[in-house]
Amino acid sequence: MRPGLAGLVAPLAGLLLLLLLGGCAIRPPTLGEPVLGPARLAVEQEFAAAMAQRRQRLRCLDAEMEVSWRSLLRSGMLPGYLRLMRPSRLIFFGTDPLGRPVLALMVDGDRFRLVAVADAKAYEGPLGAEAFRRYLPGGVTPEVLTDSLFDWFSGGLPFAPEIVAVYREREPGEDGGYWLELAEPRYARLLYLPATADSPGLVRRIQLFERRGGAPTEIVFDQYRPVSTEDSSGILPVPHRIELLTRRHQGVDLTIRLSEILADCPPAAEFQLAIPRGFLLEQVR
Secondary structure: OOHHHHHHHHHHHHHHHOOOOOOOOOOOOOOOOEOOHHHHHHHHHHHHHHHHHHHHHOOEEEEEEEEEEEOOOOEEEEEEEEEEEOOOEEEEEEEOOOOOEEEEEEEOOOEEEEEEOOOOEEEEEEOOOHHHHOOOOOOOOHHHHHOOHHHHHHOOOOOOOOEEEEEEOOOOOOOOOEEEEEOOOOOOEEEEEOOOOOOOOEEEEEEEOOOOOOOOEEEEEEEEEEEEOOOOOOEEEEEEEEEEEOOOOOOOEEEEEEEEEEOOOOOHHHHOOOOOOOOEEEEOO
8 A cells, every 4th residue: 555545544444443443441530520319311312312312313414524634754635526315325436636536435333445546556355454553542342333323423323322430510601511431332421412402512622541540532523513314394403523532642633624515314335345457456454
């Protein structure tokens, strides 16, 4: 693989996983006052209802997408077009600044296919391939991704909904939010903003911790804007900016910007990615 293409494939693995972090978790310090008893139950019930509504009413996304990455060694940007279908169908076409195709990535929930135009090569394999598995944090498995890839891009809940603790948010600027600590992955937590008269409840951050402790890797959902649901029965806010902040030595930070978002569901056939004639296919295991 040419060095230039290798520089694209690594961030695309991050785009696919939205996580570039290894190791198991340790317990992070609590962020605020614990919420107990009926108050905790009320938060958990509202959160469950908000996530259920998002699952039921938001099944597909079509969007223009720009992914940029930065590390100590390199940075770059790739514009393109993203299409998603719940739970884990994805297809992405990346272009150069002149709009010419550079690569295409397809995920069907179990397998991926990456077509590199300049090299006339295609790469194909299971999501459990070492090329992707090695980037997953402890507790996040390819099986989890099979059920949750859509949620990583849409502000949903990508993990099992078992909550082990609830804390009030105490940092400025997040008034009224709650940190929900999840059972799996161990000690993962997310920042939830409850519903208001103008907005349903929203996930704003997900935090995951490395074995050695320190600052977490964060996935930040920002710039929520209303998107009409497929049946035109209403609107739901969808994040138009997603950030991955690794905060580790030589880590990769990603920023994904979405625009022109539609929630219409295309036929499943539109999530197929053919290998162009004359391209060499390489199996990734």
